[in-house]
Each structure stands twice: as structure tokens, then as C-alpha cells.
Amino acid sequence: GESVGLHLPTLSVQEGDNSIINCAYSNSASDYFIWYKQESGKGPQFIIDIRSNMDKRQGQRVTVLLNKTVKHLSLQIAATQPGDSAVYFCAEENMEYGNKLVFGAGTILRVKS
């Protein structure tokens, strides 16, 4: 299997339900955040991004929520489908690292049919 999936938290949801994937980021000064989706054997795929001057942004079937007070980011997927099964991870633009993107380890989403 895909070695990147080892030791990651797993979220199992029923097809058609909504999914919420959470991410805690490290730097309160981080200004930009991205969610990526990675299917087995593939490279990460951009889903949605948000800047720190917003607390919510919606895309197609996805919504990202940003809570700067507790340094928390969440990705909501509406009407989850089998094709949504993947590893999801967030990234922050972290000033402590020269404004480079710092990536979380990820969460496995499994969709049950």
C-alpha cells in the first residue's frame, strides 16, 4: 500500500454523509493556508485555499473554515463520495520557515458505500 498512509488518523464516513477533516497549524502569524488531496500512488492535488483575512471559503462541495483564535483549519466535504477517499492534508505559509509552505502529515478519509 501507499506508505504515506501509515500512522495517520483515519476518518470513516458513509457515502452521502458530510465529512469534516481538521488541521491544527503551528504559527499564529501564518497568512495563507491550503488543503490538498492525495490519492494512492498520485501527487497531491490542490483543493482549496484561504487567506488569514477570511474565516470561510467555499468551493464546489468543499468549504474551508479558519479559526485563527485556536489556530485551527477544517475542510468540510458535502455529500461525500467514494472518489473522495484519499489522504487530505493542510499546508500553512509559515513565516518561521521563510514563508515557505509547511505541510501537515494528513488524515485518511475512507468512504463506505
Added chain:
Amino acid sequence: DAGITQSPRHKVTETGTPVTLRCHQTENHRYMYWYRQDPGHGLRLIHYSYGVKDTDKGEVSDGYSVSRSKTEDFLLTLESATSSQTSVYFCAISERTWSGTQYFGPGTRLLVL
């Protein structure tokens, strides 16, 4: 993976041998990046390039070198491969610097015996 290819996709090599991975883009993006992905870790930046012949180190650059002689190609060299460099390597590109969305290639799975 649109517009980004990586070669080889899989490679097995022996400790002490040099290895070169190639990233090729057709998007004419200025910025290119090399990451490695390991179990339990997020993507970690090895090196990046902000233009032809302009490169800089990331957080895990020891044992790696890069070159960019053309906009479209970014090469990653493991000067003398070690078992700790067994990983999945991803190339990424972006139009703008860190606050710009990075798009990833399909990855190269490297096994160092």
C-alpha cells in the same frame, strides 16, 4: 498532475551510487520545488528554484543537490545515495512564490538498498 512529469517514476539503487531525478514542466512557471514524503511526516522541502540557475536550500537539503539550466527542467541529484533517502519524491511548480498554489507532479518512488 497537469503539465508536470517526473522521471523515472520508480527506481531501485544501491547505497553509495549517485541518482538523478528529473522534473519537467510545460506550464512555464517560475518556481519549482523538490519535496520528499515519508511515513508520519508531511511533505518536506529539499530544494527549490526561483528561476533559471537560481536555487536555494529547504529544510532537508543535506545529501542533495539541484540544478536548473532551463525553465522547464529541475533536476535533483543524490550525490551518494543512502538508505535514509528511500522515499517518495515530488516535484512541484508555482507561478508565484510561497503564497501561490503549488501544483505537484506524480512522484518518484526511490528505494536505496
